[in-house]
Amino acid sequence: MFSKPTKKIRCGVVGVGSLGQHHARIYAALPSAELAGIFETSDARAAEICGKFNCRRFATLEELGAACDAVSVVVPTDKHEEVALPLLAQGCHLLIEKPICASLEAAERVVAAARAKNCIVQVGHIEHFNPVMSFLEKEIDEPRYITAERLAPYQPRGTEVGVVLDLMIHDIGIVLALVKSPIAKIDSVGVTVLSKSEDIANARIQFENGCVANLSASRMSTKKAREIRIFQGNAYLSLDFMNQAGHLVKKNDIIAYGVKMKLGLVKAGDLSAIPVKQIPIEKGEPLALELAHFVESVGAAKQPKVGAALGTSALEVAITIAEQIRAGEK
Numbered sequence: 541m542f543s544k545p546t547k548k549i550r551c552g553v554v555g556v557g558s559l560g561q562h563h564a565r566i567y568a569a570l571p572s573a574e575l576a577g578i579f580e581t582s583d584a585r586a587a588e589i590c591g592k593f594n595c596r597r598f599a600t601l602e603e604l605g606a607a608c609d610a611v612s613v614v615v616p617t618d619k620h621e622e623v624a625l626p627l628l629a630q631g632c633h634l635l636i637e638k639p640i641c642a643s644l645e646a647a648e649r650v651v652a653a654a655r656a657k658n659c660i661v662q663v664g665h666i667e668h669f670n671p672v673m674s675f676l677e678k679e680i681d682e683p684r685y686i687t688a689e690r691l692a693p694y695q696p697r698g699t700e701v702g703v704v705l706d707l708m709i710h711d712i713g714i715v716l717a718l719v720k721s722p723i724a725k726i727d728s729v730g731v732t733v734l735s736k737s738e739d740i741a742n743a744r745i746q747f748e749n750g751c752v753a754n755l756s757a758s759r760m761s762t763k764k765a766r767e768i769r770i771f772q773g774n775a776y777l778s779l780d781f782m783n784q785a786g787h788l789v790k791k792n793d794i795i796a797y798g799v800k801m802k803l804g805l806v807k808a809g810d811l812s813a814i815p816v817k818q819i820p821i822e823k824g825e826p827l828a829l830e831l832a833h834f835v836e837s838v839g840a841a842k843q844p845k846v847g848a849a850l851g852t853s854a855l856e857v858a859i860t861i862a863e864q865i866r867a868g869e870k
Contacts (some may be wrong), residue, residue: 543834543869545740547839548572548573548574548611549572549573549574549609549610549838549839550573550574550576550607550608550819551567551573551574551575551576551608551609551611551612551835552575552576552577552578552579552598552604552605552607552608552610552611552612552632553575553578553579553611553612553614554578554579554580554604554611554612554613554614554615554623555579555580555613555614555615556578556580556585556586556589556614556629557585557614557616557697558697559637560578560580560612560614561589562827563580563593563612563614563635563640563827563831564589564593564595564650565593565833566595566827566828566831566832567612567835568593570831570832570835572607572765572776572832572835572836572839573831573835575593575595576595576604576607576608577590577595577596577597577598577604577607577608578590578594578595578596578597578598578604579597579598579600579601579604580597581598586594590679595826598859601623601626601627602626602630604627604629605627605629605630605631605632605818608631608632609632609633609802609838610633610634610635610660610834610835611627611632611633611634611635612634612635612637612664612831612834613627613634613635613636613637614637615637616698616700617637617639617641617700617705618642618700618701620636620637620639620640620641620642620646620650620692621642621646621647621649621650623640624636624650624653624661625649625650625653628650628653628654628656628657628659629653629657631657631659632659633659633660633661633662633834634654634659634660634661634662634831635661635662635663635664635831635834635836635840636650636661636662636663636664636851637663637664638663638664638665638666638709638710638713638851638854639663639701639705639709639851639854639855639858640661640663640851640852640855641855642701642705643859644852644855644856644859645837647848647851647852647855648802648852650848651852652846654677654848660834660837660838660841660843660844660847661847661848661851662830662833662834662837662844662845662846662847663846663847663848663850663851664830664846664855665709665710665713665714665846665850665851665854666710666826667710667711667713667714667721667766667781667826668714668717668830668845668846669826669827669829669830669833669845670739670781670784670826671784671821671822671823671824671826672768672779672780672781672786672821673714675779675786675819676714676718676768676770676777676779677717678691679775679777679788680770680772680777681717681720681772681799682772682773683751683770683771683772684750684751684752684771684772684773685751685752685753685754685770685771685818686715686718686719686751686752686753686754686768686769686770686771687753687754687755687768687769688711688714688753688754688755688756688767688768688769689756689757689763689765689766689767689768690707690708690711690716690756690757690758690766690767691757691758691759691761691763691764691765691766692707692758692759692761692764692765693759693760693761693762693763694734694739694759694760694800695759696761697782699734699735699736699737699759701737702730702732702735702737702739702741702862702865703730703737703738703739703740703741703757703758703759704730704738704740704741704743704858704861704862704865705760705855705858705862706757706759707757707758708741708743708756708858708861709854709855709858710766711728711755711757712745712755712854712857712858712861713850713851713854714768715745715753715755715854716850716857717850718770718852719747719749719751720755721747721748721749721751721830722747722748723745723746723747723748723857724747724748725745725746726744726745726746726857726860726861726864727743727794727864728741728742728743728744728860728861728862728864728865728868729742729864729865729868730742730862730865730868730869731775731863731869732869733760734760737862737866738862738865738866738869739758739759739760740757740759740760740789741755741756741757741758741861741862741865742754742755742756742757743755743864744863745857757867764782765782766780766781766782767779767780767781767782768781772835773791773845774790774791775788775789775790776788776789777789777819779819784821784823784824784825785818785819785821786818786819786821787816787817787818787819788816788817788819789815789816789817789827811821822847833845
């Protein structure tokens with residue numbers, strides 16, 4: 541549970557499209573927040589959201605910033621810096637949807653502006669607030685091999701960046717948080733199909749501690765999937781971020797299975813006898829948990845779980861992967 545600030549945090553949203561509308565919805569419903577208003581370029585969309593959530597449409601970013609303590613930046617990635625800097629100049633704390641920016645140089649300017657104004661910057665790596673991630677953070681202590689697959693059907697929204705910055709960056713952030721080791725080597729391949737940059741990508745990340753992560757992402761799929769499998773010395777875990785479910789096999793259970801097989805209590809090769817435990821994950825809306833954490837962080841003046849440092853590290857890895865793909869396609 542999140543502690544309730546002594547006063548409501550005045551929140552705003554820049555961009556109330558397919559995702560930003562949900563930021564507005566959640567701020568309007570959070571007991572610890574007050575939806576002060578939005579900045580939106582579409583007259584029709586602005587009227588719809590303001591009517592639905594009884595909030596104000598501001599004419600400029602500066603006016604929005606003056607009326608808010610905290611603002612969600614939910615615009616295309618290549619506009620993040622352009623929107624973030626004037627809000628930070630007014631002392632607004634920001635939740636910037638992932639990736640933090642389209643380039644490391646832009647991210648550095650945003651981070652410097654936030655530091656100058658002592659503002660919090662949380663980056664919208666939403667899977668860190670998925671109940672699946674909460675389970676992983678408790679269960680994973682020494683991962684040795686990780687595979688992650690993130691698939692989505694093609695849609696024009698988000699194609700201002702390649703699939704690495706659009707989709708794979710989620711899993712990059714997850715892996716960096718779980719492995720907690722410097723990267724030794726990255727090898728990447730990808731294919732451009734419909735958009736101006738890669739639509740399918742695979743990256744093999746080798747860490748200095750010996751862990752290897754194999755990440756695949758595609759926005760050319762006929763189905764949606766957000767799955768991860770993790771192997772460590774004492775367990776194997778398979779989890780589904782989309783359906784918030786998964787299963788776990790522990791080493792001790794495998795040993796017990798071997799003993800039973802030797803004693804003739806189970807037939808040799810009867811894998812159905814291996815105790816595969818379904819993971820009891822308490823389901824929740826990740827975006828609601830993410831925004832509640834952001835509001836709590838602002839109210840308590842503390843650094844958020846996914847701050848600018850992790851957001852920038854994930855961006856750096858993602859850009860390295862995208863650059864390797866571009867070089868390989870030439």
